[in-house]
Amino acid sequence: MVAPVPAVGGGTVHRVGARYGVSVFPHADGVAGRFGDRLGARERGAVLDILALLHRTPPPQPTPRVRLALPGRAALESALAGLRDPWHGGPYAGRARELTREHAGVLRRRLDEFDRRAGALEGAGGARVVTHGEPHRGNLLRQGAGYALVDWDTVGLALPERDLWLVATGPEDLDRYQDAAGRRPDPEALALHGLRWRLADVAAFLGDFRSPHAATPDSALAWRSLAGTVRALAETG
Numbered sequence: 001m002v003a004p005v006p007a008v009g010g011g012t013v014h015r016v017g018a019r020y021g022v023s024v025f026p027h028a029d030g031v032a033g034r035f036g037d038r039l040g041a042r043e044r045g046a047v048l049d050i051l052a053l054l055h056r057t058p059p060p061q062p063t064p065r066v067r068l069a070l071p072g073r074a075a076l077e078s079a080l081a082g083l084r085d086p087w088h089g090g091p092y093a094g095r096a097r098e099l100t101r102e103h104a105g106v107l108r109r110r111l112d113e114f115d116r117r118a119g120a121l122e123g124a125g126g127a128r129v130v131t132h133g134e135p136h137r138g139n140l141l142r143q144g145a146g147y148a149l150v151d152w153d154t155v156g157l158a159l160p161e162r163d164l165w166l167v168a169t170g171p172e173d174l175d176r177y178q179d180a181a182g183r184r185p186d187p188e189a190l191a192l193h194g195l196r197w198r199l200a201d202v203a204a205f206l207g208d209f210r211s212p213h214a215a216t217p218d219s220a221l222a223w224r225s226l227a228g229t230v231r232a233l234a235e236t237g
Contacts, residue, residue, distance in 0.1 A: 002028045002150045035138030046147045052180035055129040055160045066156035068118040072203030079206040090213035106234045117192040128157040161189035
């Protein structure tokens with residue numbers, strides 16, 4: 001793991017105003033992965049071992065707790081409620097509105113599903129562990145035969161499935177994690193966190209496209225990501 005360097009006072013984040021913070025990470029040699037690339041079986045095994053070690057580690061103080069509430073939910077609900085009016089944020093606003101209108105029923109059903117799943121898991125309790133939050137290929141640094149996990153901006157106490165849904169693809173992966181961590185992942189928690197990730201992405205993209213934006217490579221990528229995520233929610237829902 002490539003963790004942030006503690007400051008003299010012990011903290012790892014220095015606040016810069018109300019919205020920003022700065023962390024310092026050591027340089028580490030290796031080959032960076034790319035977000036969206038699939039993990040091979042060997043890579044999945046290495047990451048699962050890293051996560052099992054992380055999840056067994058006593059949490060340092062203070063470690064924030066990650067709530068199951070959906071990030072950006074207000075933006076998604078506002079978009080669904082505002083489909084009768086034109087959207088004027090920029091070049092992708094109209095396309096985003098039409099995509100949302102076409103799949104409004106799906107998005108509402110998936111929100112309801114999220115609420116049911118989250119309510120059941122909140123009621124069931126379950127031990128919270130230190131989680132990375134985004135252990136995808138883009139946050140892996142290949143170093144020889146091994147891997148290091150980088151980018152700890154979303155670390156927090158949560159159910160271990162917050163990490164595992166991004167890595168495990170089948171029973172063999174779950175067996176490996178169980179052997180290393182001593183805990184069997186919960187399929188319901190895996191499904192919830194996958195749904196939470198996708199709905200949060202949709203909420204963030206819609207918030208951006210309903211706000212002032214320009215035609216840039218970033219906005220084009222965001223549009224493709226939004227369209228792909230919405231369609232994936234429709235196919236799996």
